[in-house]
Amino acid sequence: MLLIPCPWCGPREDDEFTFGGEADFPRPAEPEALTDEQWADYLFMRDNRRGRHREQWCHTAGCRRWFIVERDTVTNEILGAGTYGGSP
Amino acid sequence: MQFYSLPNLIRRGLRGHRDWTPAWRKAQLRPSYDVIIVGAGGHGLATAYYLAKLHGVTNVAVLERGWLGGGNIGRNTAIVRSNYLWDASAHIYEFSLKLWESLSQELNYNVMFSQRGLLNIAHSEQELHDLARRVGANRLNGIDAELLSTEEISKRVPVLNTSPDTRYPVLGGTLQRRGGVARHDAVAWGYARAADALGVDIVENCEVTGIRTANGRVTALETTRGEIRAGTVGLVVAGNATVLASMAGIRLPILSHPLQALVTEPLKPVFDPVVMSAAVHVYVHQTDRGELVLGAGIDAPVSYDLNGNFRIIEHVLAAVCELFPIFSRVRMLRQWAGTVDVCPDASPIISGTPIKGLFMNCGWGTGGFKATPGSGWVFAHTLAHQEPHPLNEPFSLDRFTSGALIDEHGAAAVAH
Ligand SMILES: Cc1cc2nc3c(=O)[nH]c(=O)nc-3n(C[C@H](O)[C@H](O)[C@H](O)COP(=O)(O)OP(=O)(O)OC[C@H]3O[C@@H](n4cnc5c(N)ncnc54)[C@H](O)[C@@H]3O)c2cc1C
Ligand SMILES: [Zn+2]
Numbered sequence: 001m002l003l004i005p006c007p008w009c010g011p012r013e014d015d016e017f018t019f020g021g022e023a024d025f026p027r028p029a030e031p032e033a034l035t036d037e038q039w040a041d042y043l044f045m046r047d048n049r050r051g052r053h054r055e056q057w058c059h060t061a062g063c064r065r066w067f068i069v070e071r072d073t074v075t076n077e078i079l080g081a082g083t084y085g086g087s088p
Numbered sequence: 089m090q091f092y093s094l095p096n097l098i099r100r101g102l103r104g105h106r107d108w109t110p111a112w113r114k115a116q117l118r119p120s121y122d123v124i125i126v127g128a129g130g131h132g133l134a135t136a137y138y139l140a141k142l143h144g145v146t147n148v149a150v151l152e153r154g155w156l157g158g159g160n161i162g163r164n165t166a167i168v169r170s171n172y173l174w175d176a177s178a179h180i181y182e183f184s185l186k187l188w189e190s191l192s193q194e195l196n197y198n199v200m201f202s203q204r205g206l207l208n209i210a211h212s213e214q215e216l217h218d219l220a221r222r223v224g225a226n227r228l229n230g231i232d233a234e235l236l237s238t239e240e241i242s243k244r245v246p247v248l249n250t251s252p253d254t255r256y257p258v259l260g261g262t263l264q265r266r267g268g269v270a271r272h273d274a275v276a277w278g279y280a281r282a283a284d285a286l287g288v289d290i291v292e293n294c295e296v297t298g299i300r301t302a303n304g305r306v307t308a309l310e311t312t313r314g315e316i317r318a319g320t321v322g323l324v325v326a327g328n329a330t331v332l333a334s335m336a337g338i339r340l341p342i343l344s345h346p347l348q349a350l351v352t353e354p355l356k357p358v359f360d361p362v363v364m365s366a367a368v369h370v371y372v373h374q375t376d377r378g379e380l381v382l383g384a385g386i387d388a389p390v391s392y393d394l395n396g397n398f399r400i401i402e403h404v405l406a407a408v409c410e411l412f413p414i415f416s417r418v419r420m421l422r423q424w425a426g427t428v429d430v431c432p433d434a435s436p437i438i439s440g441t442p443i444k445g446l447f448m449n450c451g452w453g454t455g456g457f458k459a460t461p462g463s464g465w466v467f468a469h470t471l472a473h474q475e476p477h478p479l480n481e482p483f484s485l486d487r488f489t490s491g492a493l494i495d496e497h498g499a500a501a502v503a504h
Pocket of ligand 1: 126151152153154157158159160162167295296297326327328332347349425426428452457459
């Protein structure tokens with residue numbers, strides 16, 4: 001089990017949260033301008049990193065806000081948490 | 089290779105079993121090979137075997153960072169079936185199932201393939217409709233599939249709670265009689281022994297750390313035991329597919345998650361078939377020794393951790409106790425996890441890459457054990473001819489660009 005540090009509510013058990021996948025790939029502003037390869041890259045391709053991983057979580061059963069967590073995907077150690085635009 | 093047979097067992101037994109030799113050599117790593125396969129899991133070893141056996145390519149190395157069979161091949165719940173929905177999947181899984189039926193003879197190694205039947209049960213009208221549709225699709229593809237009523241299921245598995253007033257009422261289900269289980273370690277060992285006998289070098293404790301290319305071609309691998317040259321490389325590393333692909337600058341649509349399983353203390357035999365319920369995420373069978381083997385679900389977050397979240401186990405066991413009240417006081421012996429490589433359409437990638445000579449066989453996710461023989465067969469063809477076998481053509485990496493996905497979530501993602 002993970003203890004997820006919600007920036008607003010503090011550390012809570014992971015069953016209060018929903019995992020939202022990798023962070024840092026915004027939806028392209030003009031999808032129609034992309035090639036099929038670029039669109040496939042946005043839709044499907046992921047870093048799936050072994051080690052430091054920036055990811056999105058939602059505090060579904062709490063404040064219902066989305067935020068960013070940095071976690072080691074091998075040890076599950078939480079390395080930091082922050083809001084969008086803030087740190088990390 | 090020493091042939092395993094009853095006369096040989098008796099003959100050597102009379103001599104005190106002193107002259108058995110190891111099933112495969114500790115191979116000396118050479119500086120260059122025609123083909124290198126990365127990953128000594130089931131799929132990698134099967135590929136090496138069929139390369140040597142069917143294509144005469146014997147200058148082959150299988151590199152394994154840990155020990156042979158220490159990955160998902162030795163961690164799965166060993167379920168084998170072919171009742172997938174779409175033609176592309178049905179064809180490759182059924183091809184595999186046919187290979188399973190003679191695998192012990194083929195390898196001269198008892199993989200304990202046991203066609204005890206496989207039951208998928210439905211707890212809602214919708215599920216029953218979906219299963220009925222799948223039975224229809226299976227039959228059109230020549231795959232054995234039957235729809236069963238609640239009474240027929242109850243007769244087949246009396247320990248299953250089929251009374252109407254339970255939390256998960258059983259409304260019906262499907263049976264694939266030719267489905268079953270196999271001894272997963274034996275599959276790895278059997279392929280390793282047979283490949284070794286044909287000259288394949290299997291090298292353990294050799295981690296691939298880099299992929300060298302020149303002019304868009306693969307030329308060599310960097311490993312913890314030095315550089316090894318090869319013009320053709322097959323990456324067959326399951327949960328670590330993205331890590332290896334990224335060494336060659338290739339991005340994959342794969343996410344790695346822990347998948348857990350458990351085994352109980354042995355009981356007297358109480359039921360024959362494998363029982364699977366997609367809705368409550370239970371799949372269970374009883375081994376020949378009497379233990380119950382139970383599979384769980386994946387952790388939601390991406391992770392390479394080999395523990396798995398305890399909550400997932402609680403969820404599965406709660407459902408198991410509802411479905412099989414008789415198991416409520418059985419004790420668990422062990423729990424473990426493997427890192428599974430999940431594709432967005434729950435189908436594998438068996439494909440070339442933008443780099444010439446570099447091929448991938450991955451994305452089998454939670455359900456690749458059953459495909460081990462067929463996957464090895466078609467991947468060996470792909471490596472030998474540098475182009476896909478007709479059975480794996482639909483499973484190319486390009487499908488994520490063309491949009492020709494093979495959506496097997498109904499038949500694959502939850503169940504195994
Ligand atoms: C708990 C669990 C239950 C499952 N149940 C079923 C089931 O009932 N039925 C079914 O069909 N499937 C099931 N599966 C899925 C199935 O086990 C896998 O799809 C299949 O085993 C993957 O192929 P493999 O055997 O080649 O993988 P693996 O055995 O994982 O082989 C990959 C190998 O690559 C090696 N490797 C990784 N990185 C490197 C590197 N850098 N250098 C060298 N070597 C490297 C690894 O050490 C590993 O040995 C289950 C999986 C799990 C975890
Ligand atoms: Zn919160």
